[in-house]
Amino acid sequence: MQETTTGPTTTAWWRTASIYQIYVRSFADADGDGIGDLAGIRSRLPYLRDLGVDALWLTPWYVSPMADAGYDVADYCDIDPVFGDLAQARKLIDAVHGFGMRIIIDIVPNHCSDQHPWFQAALAAGPGAAERERFWFRPGRGADGSLPPNDWQSYFGGPAWTRITEPDGTPGPWFLHMFTPEQPDLNWEDPGTLAAFEQILRFWLDRGVDGFRIDVAHGLMKKQGLPDVGPTPIPHDLPYQDRPEVHDVYRAWRRVTDSYPGERVMVGEVWLPTPEQYTRYLRSDELHSAFNFEFLCSAWDSEAIRRVIDDTLASHAAVGAPPTWVLSNHDTIRHVTRYGRENTAFDMGDKRHDDPSDPVLGTRRARAAALLTLALPGGVYIYQGDELALPEVRDVPPDRIQDPTWERSGHTDRGRDGCRVPLPWSGEAPPFGFSDPEAHADPWLPQPASWKETTAAVQNQDPDSTLNLYREALTLRRETISNLPTDVTWIDAGADVVAFTRSQDFTCIVNFSATPLDLPPAHRVLLSSDVVSGGKLAPNAAVWLGARA
Incomplete structure (x- = not known):
């Protein structure tokens, strides 16, 4: 199929x-x-x-x-x-x-950064200043504004809001930072x-x-x-x-x-x-x-x-x-x-x-x-x-x-x-x-x-190293594979196998199983992630096949 x-x-x-x-x-x-x-x-x-x-x-x-x-x-x-x-x-x-x-x-x-001149200018400018429009400054909730403006959490953990102190020493609004407090979010509005x-x-x-x-x-x-x-x-x-x-x-x-x-x-x-x-x-x-x-x-x-x-x-x-x-x-x-x-x-x-x-x-x-x-x-x-x-x-x-x-x-x-x-x-x-x-x-x-x-x-120095595998694969990719049609045609090779062709001259097979996999005989090995022996692909290995010359 x-x-x-x-x-x-x-x-x-x-x-x-x-x-x-x-x-x-x-x-x-x-x-x-x-x-x-x-x-x-x-x-x-x-x-x-x-x-x-x-x-x-x-x-x-x-x-x-x-x-x-x-x-x-x-x-x-x-x-x-x-x-x-x-x-x-x-x-x-x-x-x-x-x-x-x-x-x-x-x-x-x-x-x-909170050290960027934009944010430093916003801190120094005071309440209502235009410089603060580049960030998300909002008043806190609660009678004294001591609670964050909403319930958003930082991707790095903890609240996504930090309260500032105004230049005159009074508690100010909160600013949004979806990451660390040293990374104030910019206001793209x-x-x-x-x-x-x-x-x-x-x-x-x-x-x-x-x-x-x-x-x-x-x-x-x-x-x-x-x-x-x-x-x-x-x-x-x-x-x-x-x-x-x-x-x-x-x-x-x-x-x-x-x-x-x-x-x-x-x-x-x-x-x-x-x-x-x-x-x-x-x-x-x-x-x-x-x-x-x-x-x-x-x-x-x-x-x-x-x-x-x-x-x-x-x-x-x-x-x-x-x-x-x-x-x-x-x-x-x-x-x-x-x-x-x-x-x-x-x-x-x-x-x-x-x-x-x-x-x-x-x-x-x-x-x-x-x-x-x-x-x-x-x-x-x-x-x-x-x-x-x-x-x-x-x-x-x-x-x-x-x-x-x-x-x-x-x-x-x-x-x-x-x-x-x-x-x-x-x-x-x-x-x-x-x-x-x-x-x-x-x-x-x-x-x-x-x-x-x-x-x-x-x-x-090791011809079988992962470094040399990448070098060979990237060379083949640049010279051949990248020029192939973008059609991916799946091959039904059984459970625990992913196999597809991109042309009659190129097939990729990946064996996800714990047992060796029989490869189709009418092909030649272009490159494999593990040794192909006796026409079998090792477990947890992949192979690129070309048409038999």
Whole structure:
């Protein structure tokens, strides 16, 4: 039995791009202070070129007090000194282009830092001032205004409101922050906010960036009147996200990016409960693409994986947008660890950092998942370290944890630092080539000693390593798979198997079962995540097949 799902076809680079996410603090440190920087990224561009990716996405590099690792921006048009300066940014942009890749930078429009001049001016201006219209200042409830304006809770835990003290020392109104108190939400009903961000977009587009990843893209607008969520929130109708007016923002931004040459793009971080909500952001005059979190969150289960692939292809085809596929990022538990657990699914409330995980099984499944994602039509995102099969670091000492979730949760949620540990490049001991060991600066998060077995240098010498699997897969993807029709034709290969073709010359088969799987005889193996022996595919493995020559 065969079924076919059809998607759009086009040659635009972003529709089929392999994009590598760089968590700037943790990629490579050139100045020896234990924190990654732009010069460090530039020094590793040959590695990324040889890996075979088409573009890089960098997490925020802006001036920031770092209350939330740079997602609290104090100046959108300058580089934080810990990473470099504007001259270093321009060198990096030019170098990326020189290596034949593109560069996408993070933009954070839902909130800024409480140290941003906009917020400082709002605090200083006093009650009723125009400067306060750029934020959500509201009087408190209760006779003395000592209760928050509504019942909204921060994504990081605790109330989403903090009360200020006025310049004269009296208690003032409350301001909204859906994340930490150091990240006041911007009011996108204020016309000056849209104008300011259009200028920010142009600032970076003029300097050559190829696009933007939009943080919390669904969160900018709030429901009129800021009503309570209530005791039984409705997931698809929350007052602080996915309001209809947000689409006007992205239509305006699309007009900006479309005015520049070279197919500049916008990619949305859109966490929403239904495909209908999600795909509204992908209409032809809004965002170019968005992250497929439903796929990232899926359990390692053939039925679940096939269902999310079907749903993704159908929903994207309806709006003419390319699907994207992603397994991990800087906010999620690394999939090597997740796939080794009994419960392999993920959600943003996942606090199961201590659940037992089988690293061998997790790695086998992660390698198979890599071939699955790279075989699908559309774009793919690779989080730094995926290509090294890095696991989650689950024993960061409490006194080294920096994620604000740790404190906001009362030390019940270790947060996201475990997936942000600096990369191991080479050597037998920390800092594993991340920093110059002669600098004697510890990496900002500690690296496990066991990572000496998984450094890029070690894997470079091993033809069967995950690094070399990614290199071979990305080469085949760029040279062959990305040019295939976007039709996915399912093959009924039995329970616990996901199998499909994209042409008569390309088949992908993933064995989710615990027993070897017989492969069709009239094919040749192009690439496999595990050894194919005797015409059988090992458990928890994937293979790409071509037509027999």
